[in-house]
Amino acid sequence: MPDTALAAEAPRRFLDVAARLFARDGYHAVSMRDIARALGVTPGAVYAHFPSKASVLAAVYADGVERIAAAVDAAIGGAEDPWERLEHACRGHLEAVLDAEAGYGSVVTRVLPGEVPGSDDQLVALRDGYEARFRALVAELPLRAGTDRTLFRMTLLGALNWTPVWHGGRGADAGEVARQLVATLRTGAEEERR
Amino acid sequence: MPDTALAAEAPRRFLDVAARLFARDGYHAVSMRDIARALGVTPGAVYAHFPSKASVLAAVYADGVERIAAAVDAAIGGAEDPWERLEHACRGHLEAVLDAEAGYGSVVTRVLPGEVPGSDDQLVALRDGYEARFRALVAELPLRAGTDRTLFRMTLLGALNWTPVWHGGRGADAGEVARQLVATLRTGAEEERR
DNA sequence: GGGAATACTGAACGAACGTTCATTCAGCAG
DNA sequence: CTGCTGAATGAACGTTCGTTCAGTATTCCC
Numbered sequence: 001m002p003d004t005a006l007a008a009e010a011p012r013r014f015l016d017v018a019a020r021l022f023a024r025d026g027y028h029a030v031s032m033r034d035i036a037r038a039l040g041v042t043p044g045a046v047y048a049h050f051p052s053k054a055s056v057l058a059a060v061y062a063d064g065v066e067r068i069a070a071a072v073d074a075a076i077g078g079a080e081d082p083w084e085r086l087e088h089a090c091r092g093h094l095e096a097v098l099d100a101e102a103g104y105g106s107v108v109t110r111v112l113p114g115e116v117p118g119s120d121d122q123l124v125a126l127r128d129g130y131e132a133r134f135r136a137l138v139a140e141l142p143l144r145a146g147t148d149r150t151l152f153r154m155t156l157l158g159a160l161n162w163t164p165v166w167h168g169g170r171g172a173d174a175g176e177v178a179r180q181l182v183a184t185l186r187t188g189a190e191e192e193r194r
Numbered sequence: 195m196p197d198t199a200l201a202a203e204a205p206r207r208f209l210d211v212a213a214r215l216f217a218r219d220g221y222h223a224v225s226m227r228d229i230a231r232a233l234g235v236t237p238g239a240v241y242a243h244f245p246s247k248a249s250v251l252a253a254v255y256a257d258g259v260e261r262i263a264a265a266v267d268a269a270i271g272g273a274e275d276p277w278e279r280l281e282h283a284c285r286g287h288l289e290a291v292l293d294a295e296a297g298y299g300s301v302v303t304r305v306l307p308g309e310v311p312g313s314d315d316q317l318v319a320l321r322d323g324y325e326a327r328f329r330a331l332v333a334e335l336p337l338r339a340g341t342d343r344t345l346f347r348m349t350l351l352g353a354l355n356w357t358p359v360w361h362g363g364r365g366a367d368a369g370e371v372a373r374q375l376v377a378t379l380r381t382g383a384e385e386e387r388r
Numbered sequence: 389g390g391g392a393a394t395a396c397t398g399a400a401c402g403a404a405c406g407t408t409c410a411t412t413c414a415g416c417a418g
Numbered sequence: 419c420t421g422c423t424g425a426a427t428g429a430a431c432g433t434t435c436g437t438t439c440a441g442t443a444t445t446c447c448c
Contacts, residue, residue, distance in 0.1 A: 026309060028222030032406060045426050053406065115220060142385040151374050152383055154360050155353040162352025165306065180345050188382035189346060191336040226436060239396050247436065
């Protein structure tokens with residue numbers, strides 16, 4: 001009999017496959033049979049590890065949030081300048097979210113909590129917990145008086161989370177996108193008057 | 195018997211209902227029976243006007259793109275300053291996309307073309323056609339040398355199209371969001387050094 | 389009034405859905 | 419060898435899916 005560490009091995013394969021499928025096709029477009037087929041097992045086998053389809057998505061989503069958070073923390077590293085910290089955070093976020101092969105990160109931007117009937121509250125809590133990081137990052141920034149920081153944060157997250165829609169795995173890499181994005185939000189893109 | 199103008203009345207009711215449902219729950223989460231029930235008819239009645247579920251979505255999507263485009267054009271009006279034109283366009287786009295009651299606009303941001311197996315090429319073409327407006331608007335802007343205008347446009351559209359996710363019908367209105375968004379992209383949000 | 393056209397019903401089709409369950413089988417403990 | 423456990427099967431469950439179709443009621447044209 002496998003110990004607990006090995007016992008967790010089996011669900012890991014299941015989650016990897018489910019993450020890739022959910023990220024590519026969306027929650028409702030992926031059936032339990034699709035997941036089973038991609039694993040080379042029968043549908044019932046999935047239920048030896050997860051009580052329901054929603055719980056599979058919830059597990060993938062939780063893992064996805066954790067991976068994005070880890071990527072953001074790693075990218076920030078020891079940077080101290082608030083704008084530099086924000087740019088690094090964006091790069092980490094983009095790297096996680098654009099990793100279509102892994103899928104975990106993409107699931108968080110692709111699947112809206114409301115799509116998963118039984119687990120929506122849980123997913124919202126996970127997402128809110130992660131977004132608190134960006135709330136803190138934005139709070140550090142020296143912004144013009146009168147700037148709505150919530151709106152600023154949503155603009156930033158919107159731009160970041162929309163990238164999987166148009167970024168076909170090609171084009172500018174995460175670092176380049178993050179650089180221009182933060183530079184624009186910081187000092188603007190308008191040409192200097194002369 | 196209704197003439198052609200009146201004959202188009204019946205599908206209109208169908209589309210209104212379908213738009214609201216698709217916008218709220220997504221393509222795969224809405225069944226033909228859901229649409230029929232909301233109309234007070236039987237499922238077969240829908241097939242008197244549309245050959246398939248994908249065609250219903252395609253019709254809603256096409257209408258949605260058209261409505262957003264019309265809202266943008268109306269908002270721009272006669273403005274001539276490129277930044278002013280952009281801000282008006284964003285306000286129009288937001289008004290259309292945040293009109294959750296109508297749904298037509300939200301469908302375009304909520305449903306990804308890849309979700310609709312038979313009509314994905316058609317939907318991509320519609321979306322690309324609309325986005326050409328923003329390509330033109332961005333092309334007019336006097337941007338710093340070295341600015342990637344495609345990236346700039348995608349940042350903008352990402353921020354705009356992500357709003358339905360967090361904007362619960364409450365909070366800042368479209369005009370206010372558009373104002374700060376364009377102001378930030380233009381001159382940046384950083385506090386002036388002193 | 390006869391006839392064609394239109395909008396819809398009521399019922400059904402086969403397929404796919406999420407889920408359940410008795411059973412089988414491999415591997416380890418005693 | 420025996421007994422147990424957990425993973426997986428294979429088949430089936432009831433439901434819902436998109437779609438089809440013969441029939442009906444209404445309406446307009448001639």
